Amino acid sequence: MxxxxPQSHVPPxxxxxxxxxxxxxxxxxxxxQRLPTVRRLAEDLGIAPGTVARAYRELEASEIIETRGRNGTFVSATGDPSRQQVQRAAAAFAEQIRALSFDADEALTLVTAALRGGDTALT
Structure with a gap:
Protein backbone atom coordinates (compact mmCIF):
# COMPACT_ATOMS: atom_id res chain seq x y z
CA MET A 1 0.00 0.00 0.00
CA PRO A 6 2.89 15.29 3.48
CA GLN A 7 5.88 16.19 5.70
CA SER A 8 8.41 14.68 3.29
CA HIS A 9 10.70 16.89 1.23
CA VAL A 10 9.95 14.54 -1.70
CA PRO A 11 7.03 15.86 -3.78
CA PRO A 12 3.83 13.80 -3.53
CA GLN A 33 -3.31 -5.45 -13.55
CA ARG A 34 -5.74 -2.56 -13.68
CA LEU A 35 -4.89 0.54 -11.63
CA PRO A 36 -7.42 2.77 -9.89
CA THR A 37 -8.69 5.78 -11.78
CA VAL A 38 -6.87 9.05 -11.21
CA ARG A 39 -9.75 10.44 -9.18
CA ARG A 40 -10.19 7.28 -7.11
CA LEU A 41 -6.49 7.01 -6.23
CA ALA A 42 -6.30 10.73 -5.44
CA GLU A 43 -9.28 10.35 -3.12
CA ASP A 44 -7.82 7.24 -1.46
CA LEU A 45 -4.44 8.93 -0.87
CA GLY A 46 -5.83 12.36 0.02
CA ILE A 47 -3.95 14.16 -2.76
CA ALA A 48 -4.95 16.21 -5.79
CA PRO A 49 -5.99 14.39 -8.98
CA GLY A 50 -3.36 16.36 -10.89
CA THR A 51 -0.70 14.81 -8.67
CA VAL A 52 -1.85 11.30 -9.54
CA ALA A 53 -2.17 12.24 -13.21
CA ARG A 54 1.43 13.49 -13.26
CA ALA A 55 2.73 10.28 -11.65
CA TYR A 56 0.71 8.20 -14.14
CA ARG A 57 2.04 10.26 -17.09
CA GLU A 58 5.64 9.75 -16.00
CA LEU A 59 5.15 6.02 -15.48
CA GLU A 60 3.46 5.76 -18.86
CA ALA A 61 6.35 7.60 -20.53
CA SER A 62 8.69 5.03 -18.94
CA GLU A 63 6.43 2.21 -20.22
CA ILE A 64 5.72 0.98 -16.69
CA ILE A 65 1.98 1.49 -17.13
CA GLU A 66 -0.26 1.95 -20.14
CA THR A 67 -3.56 3.71 -20.68
CA ARG A 68 -6.14 1.89 -22.75
CA GLY A 69 -8.50 4.76 -23.39
CA ARG A 70 -11.85 4.41 -21.65
CA ASN A 71 -10.87 0.94 -20.40
CA GLY A 72 -8.50 2.43 -17.83
CA THR A 73 -4.86 2.33 -16.83
CA PHE A 74 -2.96 -0.92 -16.42
CA VAL A 75 0.47 -2.16 -15.45
CA SER A 76 2.27 -2.66 -18.73
CA ALA A 77 1.69 -6.13 -20.16
CA THR A 78 5.39 -6.35 -21.01
CA GLY A 79 6.36 -6.14 -17.37
CA ASP A 80 9.18 -4.24 -15.73
CA PRO A 81 11.22 -2.42 -18.43
CA SER A 82 14.38 -2.46 -16.31
CA ARG A 83 14.19 -6.26 -16.23
CA GLN A 84 13.86 -6.28 -20.02
CA GLN A 85 16.98 -4.09 -20.33
CA VAL A 86 18.93 -6.46 -18.09
CA GLN A 87 17.77 -9.42 -20.17
CA ARG A 88 18.92 -7.68 -23.38
CA ALA A 89 22.29 -6.86 -21.80
CA ALA A 90 22.69 -10.46 -20.64
CA ALA A 91 21.86 -11.76 -24.13
CA ALA A 92 24.38 -9.37 -25.70
CA PHE A 93 27.03 -10.43 -23.17
CA ALA A 94 26.36 -14.12 -23.84
CA GLU A 95 26.62 -13.53 -27.58
CA GLN A 96 29.95 -11.76 -27.13
CA ILE A 97 31.31 -14.55 -24.90
CA ARG A 98 30.36 -17.15 -27.54
CA ALA A 99 31.95 -15.06 -30.31
CA LEU A 100 35.18 -14.88 -28.29
CA SER A 101 35.03 -18.64 -27.61
CA PHE A 102 35.47 -17.81 -23.93
CA ASP A 103 34.67 -20.35 -21.21
CA ALA A 104 31.10 -19.71 -19.97
CA ASP A 105 31.84 -20.69 -16.35
CA GLU A 106 34.82 -18.34 -16.20
CA ALA A 107 32.72 -15.56 -17.76
CA LEU A 108 30.05 -16.08 -15.08
CA THR A 109 32.72 -15.95 -12.37
CA LEU A 110 33.95 -12.63 -13.77
CA VAL A 111 30.42 -11.22 -13.91
CA THR A 112 29.65 -12.33 -10.36
CA ALA A 113 32.86 -10.70 -9.12
CA ALA A 114 32.05 -7.50 -11.02
CA LEU A 115 28.52 -7.35 -9.56
CA ARG A 116 29.91 -7.79 -6.06
CA GLY A 117 32.45 -5.05 -6.68
CA GLY A 118 35.42 -7.38 -6.58
CA ASP A 119 38.47 -7.71 -8.79
CA THR A 120 37.59 -8.85 -12.29
CA ALA A 121 41.15 -9.29 -13.54
CA LEU A 122 41.84 -12.54 -15.34
CA THR A 123 44.11 -14.98 -13.53
Whole structure:
Protein backbone atom coordinates (compact mmCIF):
# COMPACT_ATOMS: atom_id res chain seq x y z
CA MET A 1 0.00 0.00 0.00
CA UNK A 2 1.30 3.41 -0.93
CA UNK A 3 1.37 6.13 1.70
CA UNK A 4 2.04 9.77 0.87
CA UNK A 5 3.94 11.63 3.59
CA PRO A 6 2.89 15.29 3.48
CA GLN A 7 5.88 16.19 5.70
CA SER A 8 8.41 14.68 3.29
CA HIS A 9 10.70 16.89 1.23
CA VAL A 10 9.95 14.54 -1.70
CA PRO A 11 7.03 15.86 -3.78
CA PRO A 12 3.83 13.80 -3.53
CA UNK A 13 3.84 12.89 -7.25
CA UNK A 14 7.36 11.47 -6.84
CA UNK A 15 6.39 9.53 -3.72
CA UNK A 16 3.48 8.03 -5.67
CA UNK A 17 5.60 7.34 -8.77
CA UNK A 18 8.28 5.62 -6.69
CA UNK A 19 5.67 3.65 -4.74
CA UNK A 20 3.98 2.39 -7.89
CA UNK A 21 7.33 1.55 -9.47
CA UNK A 22 8.34 -0.43 -6.38
CA UNK A 23 5.00 -2.26 -6.40
CA UNK A 24 5.53 -3.24 -10.05
CA UNK A 25 9.14 -4.30 -9.44
CA UNK A 26 8.12 -6.47 -6.47
CA UNK A 27 5.20 -7.91 -8.47
CA UNK A 28 2.76 -6.56 -5.88
CA UNK A 29 1.19 -5.02 -9.00
CA UNK A 30 1.32 -7.68 -11.70
CA UNK A 31 1.67 -7.15 -15.43
CA UNK A 32 -1.75 -6.41 -16.90
CA GLN A 33 -3.31 -5.45 -13.55
CA ARG A 34 -5.74 -2.56 -13.68
CA LEU A 35 -4.89 0.54 -11.63
CA PRO A 36 -7.42 2.77 -9.89
CA THR A 37 -8.69 5.78 -11.78
CA VAL A 38 -6.87 9.05 -11.21
CA ARG A 39 -9.75 10.44 -9.18
CA ARG A 40 -10.19 7.28 -7.11
CA LEU A 41 -6.49 7.01 -6.23
CA ALA A 42 -6.30 10.73 -5.44
CA GLU A 43 -9.28 10.35 -3.12
CA ASP A 44 -7.82 7.24 -1.46
CA LEU A 45 -4.44 8.93 -0.87
CA GLY A 46 -5.83 12.36 0.02
CA ILE A 47 -3.95 14.16 -2.76
CA ALA A 48 -4.95 16.21 -5.79
CA PRO A 49 -5.99 14.39 -8.98
CA GLY A 50 -3.36 16.36 -10.89
CA THR A 51 -0.70 14.81 -8.67
CA VAL A 52 -1.85 11.30 -9.54
CA ALA A 53 -2.17 12.24 -13.21
CA ARG A 54 1.43 13.49 -13.26
CA ALA A 55 2.73 10.28 -11.65
CA TYR A 56 0.71 8.20 -14.14
CA ARG A 57 2.04 10.26 -17.09
CA GLU A 58 5.64 9.75 -16.00
CA LEU A 59 5.15 6.02 -15.48
CA GLU A 60 3.46 5.76 -18.86
CA ALA A 61 6.35 7.60 -20.53
CA SER A 62 8.69 5.03 -18.94
CA GLU A 63 6.43 2.21 -20.22
CA ILE A 64 5.72 0.98 -16.69
CA ILE A 65 1.98 1.49 -17.13
CA GLU A 66 -0.26 1.95 -20.14
CA THR A 67 -3.56 3.71 -20.68
CA ARG A 68 -6.14 1.89 -22.75
CA GLY A 69 -8.50 4.76 -23.39
CA ARG A 70 -11.85 4.41 -21.65
CA ASN A 71 -10.87 0.94 -20.40
CA GLY A 72 -8.50 2.43 -17.83
CA THR A 73 -4.86 2.33 -16.83
CA PHE A 74 -2.96 -0.92 -16.42
CA VAL A 75 0.47 -2.16 -15.45
CA SER A 76 2.27 -2.66 -18.73
CA ALA A 77 1.69 -6.13 -20.16
CA THR A 78 5.39 -6.35 -21.01
CA GLY A 79 6.36 -6.14 -17.37
CA ASP A 80 9.18 -4.24 -15.73
CA PRO A 81 11.22 -2.42 -18.43
CA SER A 82 14.38 -2.46 -16.31
CA ARG A 83 14.19 -6.26 -16.23
CA GLN A 84 13.86 -6.28 -20.02
CA GLN A 85 16.98 -4.09 -20.33
CA VAL A 86 18.93 -6.46 -18.09
CA GLN A 87 17.77 -9.42 -20.17
CA ARG A 88 18.92 -7.68 -23.38
CA ALA A 89 22.29 -6.86 -21.80
CA ALA A 90 22.69 -10.46 -20.64
CA ALA A 91 21.86 -11.76 -24.13
CA ALA A 92 24.38 -9.37 -25.70
CA PHE A 93 27.03 -10.43 -23.17
CA ALA A 94 26.36 -14.12 -23.84
CA GLU A 95 26.62 -13.53 -27.58
CA GLN A 96 29.95 -11.76 -27.13
CA ILE A 97 31.31 -14.55 -24.90
CA ARG A 98 30.36 -17.15 -27.54
CA ALA A 99 31.95 -15.06 -30.31
CA LEU A 100 35.18 -14.88 -28.29
CA SER A 101 35.03 -18.64 -27.61
CA PHE A 102 35.47 -17.81 -23.93
CA ASP A 103 34.67 -20.35 -21.21
CA ALA A 104 31.10 -19.71 -19.97
CA ASP A 105 31.84 -20.69 -16.35
CA GLU A 106 34.82 -18.34 -16.20
CA ALA A 107 32.72 -15.56 -17.76
CA LEU A 108 30.05 -16.08 -15.08
CA THR A 109 32.72 -15.95 -12.37
CA LEU A 110 33.95 -12.63 -13.77
CA VAL A 111 30.42 -11.22 -13.91
CA THR A 112 29.65 -12.33 -10.36
CA ALA A 113 32.86 -10.70 -9.12
CA ALA A 114 32.05 -7.50 -11.02
CA LEU A 115 28.52 -7.35 -9.56
CA ARG A 116 29.91 -7.79 -6.06
CA GLY A 117 32.45 -5.05 -6.68
CA GLY A 118 35.42 -7.38 -6.58
CA ASP A 119 38.47 -7.71 -8.79
CA THR A 120 37.59 -8.85 -12.29
CA ALA A 121 41.15 -9.29 -13.54
CA LEU A 122 41.84 -12.54 -15.34
CA THR A 123 44.11 -14.98 -13.53
Missing amino acids: IVID FEQLRAGLLAAVASNELAAG
